[in-house]
Amino acid sequence: MLEKLTKLSVCYFSIRYLPPEIGCLTYLEHLDLSHNKMKNLPTEIGNITALITLKVANNKLIKVPSALSSLQRLENLDLSNNRLTSLVSLEFDKMHNLRTLNLQYNKLQSFFQAPLWITCDLEGNDEDMANGESFSSSVEMDVLESSVTDLHDDSINGSVASSLLHSTAPSSNRSSQKRFKKQRERPCNLQEKARQERLNMSRNRKGEDSLNVSNQAANGICESSDDIVPPEPLLEDSSVDDVDVDNKELSADSDVSEQDDADSSECVALESAEGKDVEDNCKENSAASDSIPKASRARDTTLIKKRTGKRKGKGGHDESEYKKRRLNRDLDVSSRYSTTSFCSVGDYLPDGFYDAGRDRPFLPLDSYEKTLHFGSREVILLDRETDEELEAVTKCAKALVSLYNGGNISVDEFQIAFLLAQFVSDHFGGSDKSLMVDRARKSVSGSNYKKPFVCTCPTGNNKDIMKSATQSISSAEDTVLLNMCEKSLQLVKARRNSIIVPIGTLQFGVCRHRALLMKYLCDRVEPRVPCELVRGYLDFAPHAWNVIVVKRGDSEVRFVVDACRPHDIREEADPEYFYRYIPLSRMNSDTSPDVDYSFPSLSDCKEIKEGGSTTLIQCKLGSVEAAAKVRTLEVSGSSADEIRNFEFNCLGEVRLLSVLKHPCIVNILGHQISTKWLPSQDGTPGHRVLQSAIYMEHVKGGSLKNYIETLGRSGEKHVPVGLALQIARDVAWALSELHSKDIIHRDLKSENVLIDISEESDGATVVKLCDFDRAVPLYSPLHTCCIGHIGIPPPDVCVGTPRWMAPEVYQTIHDRRLYGLEVDLWSFGCLLLELLTLQLPYAGLQESKIHQLIMMGKRPLLTDELEALGPVEDIEETEPDTEDYKEEKTLRFLIDIYRQCTKEDPSDRPTAEELYQMLVDFSDLTSSKL
Numbered sequence: 001m002l003e004k005l006t007k008l009s010v011c012y013f014s015i016r017y018l019p020p021e022i023g024c025l026t027y028l029e030h031l032d033l034s035h036n037k038m039k040n041l042p043t044e045i046g047n048i049t050a051l052i053t054l055k056v057a058n059n060k061l062i063k064v065p066s067a068l069s070s071l072q073r074l075e076n077l078d079l080s081n082n083r084l085t086s087l088v089s090l091e092f093d094k095m096h097n098l099r100t101l102n103l104q105y106n107k108l109q110s111f112f113q114a115p116l117w118i119t120c121d122l123e124g125n126d127e128d129m130a131n132g133e134s135f136s137s138s139v140e141m142d143v144l145e146s147s148v149t150d151l152h153d154d155s156i157n158g159s160v161a162s163s164l165l166h167s168t169a170p171s172s173n174r175s176s177q178k179r180f181k182k183q184r185e186r187p188c189n190l191q192e193k194a195r196q197e198r199l200n201m202s203r204n205r206k207g208e209d210s211l212n213v214s215n216q217a218a219n220g221i222c223e224s225s226d227d228i229v230p231p232e233p234l235l236e237d238s239s240v241d242d243v244d245v246d247n248k249e250l251s252a253d254s255d256v257s258e259q260d261d262a263d264s265s266e267c268v269a270l271e272s273a274e275g276k277d278v279e280d281n282c283k284e285n286s287a288a289s290d291s292i293p294k295a296s297r298a299r300d301t302t303l304i305k306k307r308t309g310k311r312k313g314k315g316g317h318d319e320s321e322y323k324k325r326r327l328n329r330d331l332d333v334s335s336r337y338s339t340t341s342f343c344s345v346g347d348y349l350p351d352g353f354y355d356a357g358r359d360r361p362f363l364p365l366d367s368y369e370k371t372l373h374f375g376s377r378e379v380i381l382l383d384r385e386t387d388e389e390l391e392a393v394t395k396c397a398k399a400l401v402s403l404y405n406g407g408n409i410s411v412d413e414f415q416i417a418f419l420l421a422q423f424v425s426d427h428f429g430g431s432d433k434s435l436m437v438d439r440a441r442k443s444v445s446g447s448n449y450k451k452p453f454v455c456t457c458p459t460g461n462n463k464d465i466m467k468s469a470t471q472s473i474s475s476a477e478d479t480v481l482l483n484m485c486e487k488s489l490q491l492v493k494a495r496r497n498s499i500i501v502p503i504g505t506l507q508f509g510v511c512r513h514r515a516l517l518m519k520y521l522c523d524r525v526e527p528r529v530p531c532e533l534v535r536g537y538l539d540f541a542p543h544a545w546n547v548i549v550v551k552r553g554d555s556e557v558r559f560v561v562d563a564c565r566p567h568d569i570r571e572e573a574d575p576e577y578f579y580r581y582i583p584l585s586r587m588n589s590d591t592s593p594d595v596d597y598s599f600p601s602l603s604d605c606k607e608i609k610e611g612g613s614t615t616l617i618q619c620k621l622g623s624v625e626a627a628a629k630v631r632t633l634e635v636s637g638s639s640a641d642e643i644r645n646f647e648f649n650c651l652g653e654v655r656l657l658s659v660l661k662h663p664c665i666v667n668i669l670g671h672q673i674s675t676k677w678l679p680s681q682d683g684t685p686g687h688r689v690l691q692s693a694i695y696m697e698h699v700k701g702g703s704l705k706n707y708i709e710t711l712g713r714s715g716e717k718h719v720p721v722g723l724a725l726q727i728a729r730d731v732a733w734a735l736s737e738l739h740s741k742d743i744i745h746r747d748l749k750s751e752n753v754l755i756d757i758s759e760e761s762d763g764a765t766v767v768k769l770c771d772f773d774r775a776v777p778l779y780s781p782l783h784t785c786c787i788g789h790i791g792i793p794p795p796d797v798c799v800g801t802p803r804w805m806a807p808e809v810y811q812t813i814h815d816r817r818l819y820g821l822e823v824d825l826w827s828f829g830c831l832l833l834e835l836l837t838l839q840l841p842y843a844g845l846q847e848s849k850i851h852q853l854i855m856m857g858k859r860p861l862l863t864d865e866l867e868a869l870g871p872v873e874d875i876e877e878t879e880p881d882t883e884d885y886k887e888e889k890t891l892r893f894l895i896d897i898y899r900q901c902t903k904e905d906p907s908d909r910p911t912a913e914e915l916y917q918m919l920v921d922f923s924d925l926t927s928s929k930l
Contacts, residue, residue: 003430011035023047030101034058034078046070050816053641057081057102069094076641080104080121087735092118117543122483123375123490134856232455249824267471327494331364339674341535341584345549349520349533355380355512358535358584359893361677361688368499371568378489380503380513382520389504393517394524397423413529414559414569417522417548420529421566424518428509431566485509514563517543522546531561536583537651538562540791545581547572579655587621587670587695599672602630602693608702617699625698626669636686642662643690647673648791652690653773657694661743664734666770669695699768701756704834708750712838717863720889723765724835727755728894729923730767732916735828738769739912742778744795748827749804750834774799778821802850803841804830807857808906822906825915829901830860832894857904862895887927893922 007030013629015036023044034057041056046067053076053100054068060084068077069091075098084106092115103112105124107680114120119789213610334354337343341358356379363371368379384391398422404411411419425431485508492505503509503517517531532547545562546567558572560581570577583813584601605619608627617628633646650673657668676689704727711719718724731753733912738745748769756766776792776799793799798812806826830841837843839858842850853860861867873890875885897918903909910918 002736006030007408008032011673018042018045020044029053031055041068043067049073052076054078064089066090071095071612072097074098076100078102079106082106084108122486124608134892141579205340243675260307290609317879337533337535341532343519345530345532347533348523349382349516351383353520355516358675359549359688365500372499373498374493374497376499378493378499380516381500381502382516383502387502387504390502391504393504394521397521398525405526412550412605413527414548415549416527416529417531417550417561418566418569419559419560420521420525421546424514424563425566427517428506428514428563429484431564444689462596481508482510485510511544511562511564513536515546518546518561518563522548534581534583536581536586537647538582539580540648540651547614579658582651582654585670585672585674588668599693599695600668600847619695621669621695624669625700626695627698629694629696631692633690635690645791646690647692650694651777652792653694656743656772656775657696659758660737660743660772661735662734664730664767664769665737666699666768667695667697671695696770697768697888699754699766701754701758702754704753704755705750707755707757708834708838716838718838718891719835721887721894723757723830724894725890725919725923725926726765727753727767727835728832728897729916729919731769731828731831731874732912732919734767734769735824736912736916739777739824742821743775744778745769745772745824745827746774746776746795747800747804748810748824749801750831753831763911768896800827802854803860805854806906807854810851810854819911820906822909825856825912826906828915829898831900832898833860833862836866836891836894836898839863858904859899859904862898866891866895869895 004027005025006027008025008028009030009032011032012035015033015038015253017031017038017582021044022042023046025048027050028048029050030053031051032055034055036059038056038059039062041061043065044067045065046069049071051071051074054071054074055076055078057078061079061084062783063084064079064087066089068074069089072095074095079099080102081104084103085108087103087108096117096561098118101118101120103120103122108122128702154341213736218753239750273612279435284534308642313554333343333347333350335358336347337353338356338358339362343349352365356362356368357377359377360372365379365381368376381387384394397420401411401416402420404416404419485506487506488506489501492501493499494507503513503520506513507567507784512535515535519531519533522529530549532549533544533546534543537543538545543562545564547560548561550557550559559569560572560574560577561569562581572578572581587599589864600619600621602617602619605617605628607615608618609616613631613633615630617630619626621627626803631646632648633643635643636648650671654671655667655669661667671692671694673690673692676691678689680686685828708719719727731748735745735748752771754766754768754770776795778795780792796812796816798805800809800823802810804827806819806823809823812816812819833839833841843860845853870891871890872889875889875892897915900908900910901915
């Protein structure tokens with residue numbers, strides 16, 4: 001019985017070694033060995049070829065066996081919190097399905113090379129971070145404390161908690177206590193040191209502030225509203241002492257005063273720039289003002305304003321009103337980007353804009369310091385008032401664009417965008433050598449490169465199942481860049497003792513940072529570049545990019561600009577880019593002219609059908625009638641794999657439907673993946689709910705299943721033969737289109753066929769194939785990043801509805817093996833049975849009997865009357881012009897097609913193209929005789 005296990009968890013048992021008999025569990029898919037005391041794993045673990053998830057976290061592993069490389073189906077490998085120093089024994093090039101590799105808190109070197117398709121977490125391995133201090137140990141302490149807290153919350157006994165502490169802490173209790181004490185005090189010391197430095201600077205400037213400010217006013221400084229706060233004269237009753245700040249006040253309220261400084265400065269900037277979309281260039285400053293540091297001038301002016309009380313703005317309004325307006329504006333743009341993952345051309349990113357990510361509730365900026373621990377994902381801040389490096393970058397970008405505009409060559413918006421993309425890429429550490437990747441992909445794919453399913457992995461579109469893929473491009477440079485980005489982030493957070501990271505402080509940046517800076521610069525250069533900020537997926541990896549809108553005559557052309565690949569800018573409608581760059585929200589451009597990224601409120605729409613976790617809702621997109629396929633997932637009760645596969649499943653269906661433009665396949669209008677935070681009892685964001693909605697054209701007649709049930713209730717024996725022939729022909733046409741692109745539908749049945757035979761359809765019956773959430777590319781097991789592969793079961797797993805399922809699919813329950821396009825032909829035969837009998841396949845049989853018949857490859861039987869009918873050739877042409885003769889001939893033809901499609905041997909079934917041609921020829925022959 002144990003040999004049939006598919007899931008095994010052996011945690012918190014203090015196991016020191018794993019017996020070699022573990023290799024006998026060949027059906028095991030999920031193995032969790034976390035929180036034990038193992039130093040090695042047996043080589044027999046490589047015999048568990050069905051493994052998908054392997055967790056060996058919080059052990060004492062010194063090395064891992066090379067046998068792990070033979071686990072071809074492994075997708076998630078967790079080796080965190082061990083003592084690994086090297087992984088040279090693993091051949092990652094053979095592990096094509098591996099997606100996530102967790103190596104946190106080991107003793108690996110800072111440089112680790114992994115293939116591009118693997119998301120690798122190396123946090124806590126560097127020992128030389130934070131200017132020589134052990135930064136990783138400080139994070140390790142946080143992880144340890146949270147783990148122990150979780151143990152107490154789960155009412156696990158104290159012995160397990162103590163063993164966990166013992167396995168993680170050093171052998172010397174005294175030294176560990178000193179180290180923990182030092183780590184707890186370090187953030188406080190860093191903060192106190194920063195405050196002391198600001199205090200010393202203030203003392204050195206004492207008595208000089210008013211003189212500096214007077215000089216600035218006398219010299220008539222005229223800078224852009226983005227640079228510094230314009231100086232104001234002192235009030236008559238002001239004195240030099242009023243400019244200074246009490247030492248205690250500055251020391252205790254430094255953080256608050258700095259925020260107030262930035263807010264007050266931005267209020268003045270808002271006044272001077274009000275009504276403008278693009279900021280003015282700076283004029284030259286006088287020699288006296290150039291000698292004064294910009295940060296000091298801004299700080300001195302702010303201190304004056306704090307002492308002189310409220311300043312009247314335009315129209316006699318108080319400064320507090322302008323401050324409130326500015327904060328609300330910034331918060332609104334940041335909040336919308338957090339919830340919609342999109343900023344349009346009209347969304348001007350203001351100073352103070354910040355990106356906090358989409359995996360946590362959106363909060364005011366200062367709240368992230370209070371609620372999130374130091375190891376949390378960074379909040380990216382765009383604010384030149386508090387970020388001198390960003391100010392310098394912005395001026396450089398303006399100067400660069402100005403240099404090109406000042407020449408004799410005319411530079412348009414596209415060329416400026418290309419220039420800025422290269423500028424951002426160089427600023428953040430360079431590109432990912434996309435031209436090399438593109439050339440290699442083309443050379444590997446050969447003639448298949450032009451196919452809609454462009455695969456970015458080295459396998460290309462190779463159809464040889466037995467041929468293994470090898471990594472043809474070295475990923476060393478990309479790995480180094482990612483490591484540098486991660487280290488740069490950790491250093492900045494360590495120095496600032498904060499998860500809020502000003503973007504100017506980063507020397508290396510990933511797509512998230514690059515897309516933000518690109519949008520920010522496009523909004524500020526002259527002429528301003530119409531730029532969108534988009535967050536979504538590149539293939540199946542989370543990504544952020546920009547879209548540049550360029551006018552070409554009377555129309556607009558949209559270009560995808562990826563600052564990670566600055567040399568490869570293409571139109572958004574380019575087939576490769578359109579299928580690979582998938583935003584979290586997108587409305588197809590040909591949907592409706594009055595739709596601009598505005599989705600209807602689904603709660604106000606009419607519900608058509610509900611089934612399990614999927615709901616079908618009727619709604620409107622502008623003036624277009626649509627049907628939304630909506631799924632929801634409660635994050636709090638779901639595993640990481642379930643959350644990942646939820647979005648990937650939606651992405652897979654979106655990408656497939658985007659490719660399949662066909663008259664008999666339902667047309668996709670748009671999609672949206674959103675996050676909702678439901679409030680708890682105290683009003684704070686309690687738990688997260690993911691929702692995906694795929695908007696498709698609405699077919700008024702509904703599903704073929706409903707029509708068949710209606711006919712059955714009215715006493716009919718079958719669908720009218722003429723209509724049945726048309727439905728069969730149109731479904732076969734859709735199937736041939738599907739198979740021409742090497743896609744298996746895997747769930748063909750009457751419920752997934754939409755028809756409209758109403759008078760409003762101009763007398764022509766509309767037939768549409770739908771529901772592609774189980775469809776998969778035929779050769780997806782070969783690929784590491786193939787379209788529709790991740791999150792969707794591969795074509796060696798039992799997927800579909802049993803009554804319509806081909807025997808070779810059903811048999812994979814016990815013996816996983818690849819099946820092909822022929823499985824859809826069997827399901828097509830079962831669909832014909834529904835048309836001919838108005839019954840389900842295997843109607844009237846018990847489930848156990850149905851299971852037995854499918855396993856044996858026995859097709860479902862027609863009614864006795866239809867089974868008795870012979871082939872078309874046997875019919876006597878006594879009265880060929882009568883309706884009865886035509887109906888019987890069509891019935892015999894459809895029965896013959898049914899028998900061909902449901903042959904036990906898949907190779908004996910016709911192809912979808914052959915099937916469609918037979919139906920077309922018979923339809924033409926019948927029509928000509930009429």
